[in-house]
Amino acid sequence: MEIRFDQVRYSYPSGVEAVRGISLTVPTGERLAIVGQNGAGKTTLVRHLNGIFRPSHGSVYVGDWTTSGKQIADLSARVGYVFQNPDEQLFARTVRQDVAFGPKNLGCDEEEQERRVRESLELTGLSEHADVHPHHLSLSERKRVAIAAVLAMETPIVVLDEPTTGQDELGVRMVAEITQALARDGRTVIAITHDMDFCAENFERVVVMAQGEIQADGTPEEVFVQTEALDHAAVEPPQLMRLATKLGWHTTPLRVEDFVGGLSDVRNSTS
Numbered sequence: 001m002e003i004r005f006d007q008v009r010y011s012y013p014s015g016v017e018a019v020r021g022i023s024l025t026v027p028t029g030e031r032l033a034i035v036g037q038n039g040a041g042k043t044t045l046v047r048h049l050n051g052i053f054r055p056s057h058g059s060v061y062v063g064d065w066t067t068s069g070k071q072i073a074d075l076s077a078r079v080g081y082v083f084q085n086p087d088e089q090l091f092a093r094t095v096r097q098d099v100a101f102g103p104k105n106l107g108c109d110e111e112e113q114e115r116r117v118r119e120s121l122e123l124t125g126l127s128e129h130a131d132v133h134p135h136h137l138s139l140s141e142r143k144r145v146a147i148a149a150v151l152a153m154e155t156p157i158v159v160l161d162e163p164t165t166g167q168d169e170l171g172v173r174m175v176a177e178i179t180q181a182l183a184r185d186g187r188t189v190i191a192i193t194h195d196m197d198f199c200a201e202n203f204e205r206v207v208v209m210a211q212g213e214i215q216a217d218g219t220p221e222e223v224f225v226q227t228e229a230l231d232h233a234a235v236e237p238p239q240l241m242r243l244a245t246k247l248g249w250h251t252t253p254l255r256v257e258d259f260v261g262g263l264s265d266v267r268n269s270t271s
Contacts, residue, residue, distance in 0.1 A: 001028050001078060001156045003049065003188065007058035010044055018044040020212035021058070028156075029186045031179065033199040036209035037234040042192045043084070045209070046159050049190075050079045062157065077106060080150035084161040084192075086142040087135075095121070095137075095145050096130040102153035120148040123181065125174055139166040147178065158182055160191040164198050176202050200224065200238040200254040208233045220254050 003026040010019040018041045026032055034042045047053045048060045051072040060067040062078050080102075083089045092098040099120055103113045121127045124144040129137060134145050143166060150158060163175045172195075179202045182189050193199050199206060199220065206223040208216040210233035216223045224230070224237040236242065240259045241252050249266065253259040 001063040004061040009057040033203035040209040041212035080155035086146040116152040120151040
């Protein structure tokens with residue numbers, strides 16, 4: 001289910017133009033990370049996908065639908081959106097009820113609801129918290145409840161807004177595994193993130209935004225060497241790439257295995 005932004009502009013009632021003429025196509029099944037400093041327009045842009053925002057100019061397409069002709073309830077069957085703040089999303093008295101809400105409203109029967117809830121809680125490591133009130137959990141756990149609630153809807157498109165914020169190492173690893181699992185299922189995953197390491201390790205495409213415009217677009221290897229675009233967006237490359245630069249390497253490793261390979265090459269060249 002392809003996504004397409006066609007010359008999209010969006011201005012808030014205050015007059016601030018947060019998105020400035022963006023055209024962007026996201027093929028079915030792609031893993032796309034959108035990065036940039038706060039205020040770059042990242043969240044404003046992706047909230048057009050589920051109808052929270054409507055373009056001031058231009059069009060947004062989700063598959064064969066244009067969002068201007070659909071309600072949020074319609075779009076939620078195609079786009080699952082995990083909010084940055086889980087407290088904006090969670091409302092039920094138990095984790096199980098929160099996760100079951102989406103499938104229930106999609107018309108799933110009780111058996112199908114139970115299957116989706118069970119599998120989503122297992123994938124997010126929350127099975128033992130199924131009957132706990134969400135607000136009795138930590139921020140990290142609540143964020144995973146919000147992710148589970150979206151996973152249970154089994155939408156072809158999943159949007160993750162700052163999924164690693166507040167997560168410990170185990171939580172980050174779990175979010176990475178969820179991202180990979182969604183990709184294996186052929187679903188499109190879009191993440192807004194400030195975590196460049198998570199971005200480089202889990203996404204095949206990176207879009208850099210600043211002041212409502214796209215500054216760079218390509219693979220992590222292509223984007224994170226565009227110094228001027230990164231500086232304009234106040235984005236730093238992943239830490240391994242920065243370390244390699246400090247060490248004077250001519251390679252640009254983005255992942256641990258790349259760095260280890262580069263270190264081996266350096267040692268061999270000096271032996």
